[in-house]
Amino acid sequence: SYVVTQPPSVSVAPGQTARITCGGNNIETKSVHWYQQKPGQAPMLVVFDDSDRPSGIPERIFGSNSGSTATLTISRVEAGDEADYYCHVWDSSPDLWVFGGGTKLTVL
Amino acid sequence: QVQLVESGGGVVQPGRSLRLSCAASGFTFSTYGMHWVRQAPGKGLDWVAVIWYDGTKKYYADSVKGRFTISRDNSKNTLYLQMNSLRAEDTAVFYCAREPAAGNGMDIWGQGTTVTVSS
Numbered sequence: 001s002y003v004v005t006q007p008p009s010v011s012v013a014p015g016q017t018a019r020i021t022c023g024g025n026n027i028e029t030k031s032v033h034w035y036q037q038k039p040g041q042a043p044m045l046v047v048f049d050d051s052d053r054p055s056g057i058p059e060r061i062f063g064s065n066s067g068s069t070a071t072l073t074i075s076r077v078e079a080g081d082e083a084d085y086y087c088h089v090w091d092s093s094p095d096l097w098v099f100g101g102g103t104k105l106t107v108l
Numbered sequence: 109q110v111q112l113v114e115s116g117g118g119v120v121q122p123g124r125s126l127r128l129s130c131a132a133s134g135f136t137f138s139t140y141g142m143h144w145v146r147q148a149p150g151k152g153l154d155w156v157a158v159i160w161y162d163g164t165k166k167y168y169a170d171s172v173k174g175r176f177t178i179s180r181d182n183s184k185n186t187l188y189l190q191m192n193s194l195r196a197e198d199t200a201v202f203y204c205a206r207e208p209a210a211g212n213g214m215d216i217w218g219q220g221t222t223v224t225v226s227s
Contacts, residue, residue, distance in 0.1 A: 001170070035153070042217040088214070095165075099155060100152075
């Protein structure tokens with residue numbers, strides 16, 4: 001079955017840029033979605049279809065997908081961005097929905 | 109407003125059964141695919157099952173295939189997960205989530221219901 005890999009943790013100072021990666025075989029051919037989850041809360045979709053944002057998600061959060069790696073980029077990081085982030089891919093053959101292991105973003 | 113509310117969680121002994129429900133409101137339930145996703149304590153998200161908007165297709169993670177059954181009642185705007193032969197490793201918070209179309213991402217999530225499998 002399809003496997004997606006994320007780094008366990010990323011740390012960044014306030015105001016800097018955080019990049020969280022998601023790797024998988026031929027991932028550039030799939031649509032990648034990203035979720036933010038804060039402690040005690042349900043996950044929230046922050047990027048879908050590689051680079052689209054749901055309404056209400058700020059433009060400083062954006063996604064890309066090329067060269068075997070999908071990336072969630074958060075610019076001008078704020079303390080409120082501290083959370084776990086999960087990438088998610090649909091593998092159509094067979095039909096499976098796969099989550100990465102999650103990346104804990106720490107704002108220093 | 110758009111909302112999903114899970115219920116039915118609790119403490120259950122290994123080998124027993126439990127049925128979870130997810131009540132939808134604020135949107136046309138019958139036009140959305142619906143998922144169950146779980147999260148074991150301190151662990152990441154783990155996809156469990158999906159059902160097509162009209163119930164015609166259902167897919168399961170290998171870890172629950174043959175034990176769990178996803179279903180829906182569009183007349184009641186409710187999603188279900190029947191869980192049989194429960195194991196300790198099924199202990200988790202179970203979330204329901206909607207997906208506008210296969211592969212589009214899960215855009216609305218419930219707050220979760222906790223299932224604890226323990227003797």
